[in-house]
Amino acid sequence: MTHKTKLSAISAVAILTALSAPMTASAQDAEFSAGIDYVTEYVFRGVSLADQAFQPYGEVSVGNFTAGVWASLSEGDGTDIAGDEVDLYASYSFALSDTVSLDAGITYYHYPQGGGLFETDGGGAGTYEVSLAAGFDAPFSPSLAAYYDLTIEAFTVEGGISHSVPMTDMFSLDLGANAGLVDGDGFSYEYASASASLSYALSESTSAYVGGNFVLSSEDSLNFDKLLAGGGKGDMAWFGVGLSTGF
Template identity: 50%
Template structure:
């Protein structure tokens, strides 16, 4: 079953898409035309939270990404661990993006993502969002030299007819050659057919470079949500069918993540 429909309710059926939770820190080198860079890693999160909404409990979330020049493509996976894994579908996200540098520090990012739930349908089938959805995005970002590195992005899921607007700022602090801290704040709104909500997430992570090309992190996140879909995932049973499902019942959430990544 698709846990996203369960958590966000029938009015928000399958509001798809994923989160890297507190995104793994990927060490990369500058890419020039003809260069091919690979990045891979995995995260372990205490809660699967995406755009301010709980989509599952403890999850393992590996990824692989390749970039050349201004083009990037990758795959991201999520599967829950423990007893909750029996109640929710795995997720496989395939994505691609192209970065267009403008004059000055501004960059335009164009992207497309397919969100797929293997247990519920064939690859590239949509079935009203139960098996998968398609989303396109455009974003504006400033260079890392700009204070707080602000960015804004707009997303539209053509399957669910859902629009998302998201803004973010971040700051990194170094403690030495190998240790550091990353701080971030993300705010956004989601507006779909018959549903809408707003959220904000503050994040903090401690980082450590194992080698020049590999790093680990441990971090904490706190999310506020205008709707009751972020905290206290509880197990219920449908009184008619007896089907078990999970439901989120509050508007705040403290969740944690750790991960490792490398590039070559």
């Protein structure tokens, strides 16, 4: 894969400013959330990026603005790209109507083993992505999102549905499915996945879950280091557990 686009340092400053802006608001106006997941396989848009991983995250929202940091800390020897990953993201949401909302965002994907923070030369240390997603207030909460990675020149479109089934006051069954296609510089593929998880409310603000996932991918593209070579795994199941809280 070739990498042609490199953003200037202005983009780095913009992201850092966006991430720090909510902190200037009063705690009364801001909402915070944090959590950690453990997954037996780190799969992103139909591609296996690593073996089992711990994935902590933190997020702050002020009004329609949201910013956060998410990380994947890999375990084992099966990592295919760069081992660890740290994502910085910011987004702004707004309603088009009573039933349609939009979310516009930017994400910086950083791979520490590939180089320093905000280095994008060749994409090895990190890439920038912009996105626009639509959510619909309808049965099964349908959504449609488009993503464009400016560094590796990859376009992704993904649609999804989700549904939560209350079982008791404390337990719920959460179901989801999505499908997407990726078109990049020298590669393309399609994928679809389904998930089911059992959530337990530990308190009004804290919950835990255990769940399973299954993904199908075209062109045997699930193993990234074999994507361009035309090999890899065409389907995969993996599992996860997690804890999240908000305040």
